[in-house]
Amino acid sequence: MDELKQARELGEVTITHALERWLASVKADSDSGNEHTHSKYRTAAKHIGAWAHSNHLIRLSQITPDALDHWKSSWSPKAKNPDDRIGKTTAGRRLEKVKRFLSYCVKMHWLAANPATELKAIKPDPSVTWPLLSGRYEKVIAATFEYDKRARRPSDQFGAEMRAIIELMRWTGLRIGDALMCAKSRIQGNRFSLTTQKGRSALTVLIPDHVIAALNALPTRADVHPDYFFWSGNSKPKSLTGRWQRKLERLNDYLSIAKDDGTPMKFHSHQLRDTFAVTQLLSGTSMQDLSKMLAHKSVKITEKYYSPWVPERQAALERRMAEALVQMGVSVSL
Template identity: 35%
Template structure:
């Protein structure tokens, strides 16, 4: 009556054998049922052949008893996105990640589907998804690359749920993003930035205490430069995390806190920082109210003014593009140039793996560069010896 078969993923080694049982590809049912005309084909909603056979018996028994066991409804795009986002929230993803996923799928993908007349999930194909991707022109290369990776993950989720037979993004080309080498502030550039914090009144756009703003942004700058904190972590830093002249960066998975020593003048500056418009004794910079994202955006605007006053230039005379994350990069690069092992720098930066650190900072590993220079020099010596013997 009903038989089980496998709909293999494109990369499955047994994709040409629909009767193969042991792979982890979706299992489907095909055949006829008593009292029902025509062919009956439906997903078993499982990757197990044995479970699929049990589902087939349920359909057959329901047909024999006169009851109709309806197959699961094919979800619409909105329904599939809703389930996907609900699962992402249940997995405990960070609020910032959830916000990005909602923007991509709940706003952009669903909006594109409505404009294109796509109602059901199965109506997506490489052609209309390529058309959607072509509308991402305003986003930068790396943003498009990461966005497409999330789209691929969404459709693989739909395949695992049994809603799709194949991932429509599987035949689409990947987004290419050129790797931009990490940039940082040299000692002279950093000095110019600190000096600019004393001259913020020259470009003040608000009347609230320019001298206080200068001290506060100077304290935040010194904090990011000497601790390696991201701006979000720095502006929401709790006062209790500064113990003497050491700053607790984070709690390791083992439960052991990771500390970084701060220069005494940085620790003193943090302790004497003037209060903001809405001071909170528990935080150095944050009021504790509102979304951290909004507070970070306010500080980023302040840094745009600061970098304008600092007026940094590249060696060729063109303006240097500066942003807050470069203080964290400066912390990492200066540590590596001083000979600190990259695995220790990775711990201080809070990276999940040293590979992440190598990806961004490997050109600055002093030990590696020293070894390369020694290898080249030893090759010179060997060549000189061969020349002398030949003479």
């Protein structure tokens, strides 16, 4: 402790020690069960530590505005360093974590000032969602059958599991991690009650009959715990999610879908949540109710991500507008 006190007085606290203390503080101050949040901070600490190591920075006093700005400017999808290959949205979140870490160091009196204060915030990429409408969803389902046809051996056929995951996410709006951690005991009739991994929100969703049937018909696998549909009972949720995200992304090898303007589009699992959200809006669900269905903390988040101006939604608005005009005594041709 005396050595730490002396180091603090000299501005010689190491970056490694500061990161360890920061993570311990974050864990102590947050919900002990919020593994999703802890994981984000651990990842941020890992990136900060790796950057410092690669630049031979040992002490906090060596972290300067110039060094940070140089690191920030290297973040892009085409960065030379794999750790820095990120888009603007991820870059903005990383910078936010860097600033929080250094603010913590100032709070601990290890630094006189935050060297990241003057770094300009990074605006995220525009929030664009591409729901699987206009026949896209059916093509994704069809690709799961093609996936099985191309499998080298029966044990590599995961089409049934893929369809169950896809249908579960599409019809409930669950994030993939929550869908994969679904325990059989948590389903009562058609109700699935859970605590979401992100935000630790209590949520109950209704699962359609055909999705319940698909889940119950899944083949038995040695690496899946009998109390779950997809989870072994041992792996971390993040590992399970990554594994199935990679499997689902392989469907693009047997799939050809396009955006509304005709440009090619790759399928990814979060589009299923988008599809649930947009079809709910098209069916008349209010933005406030949809926000609760998606377990969002604020309706503003829902509006930002799940009200894309897709042709189907525009058509629905035009129909309602036409109906109103007719009631007002004027005619309109669509």
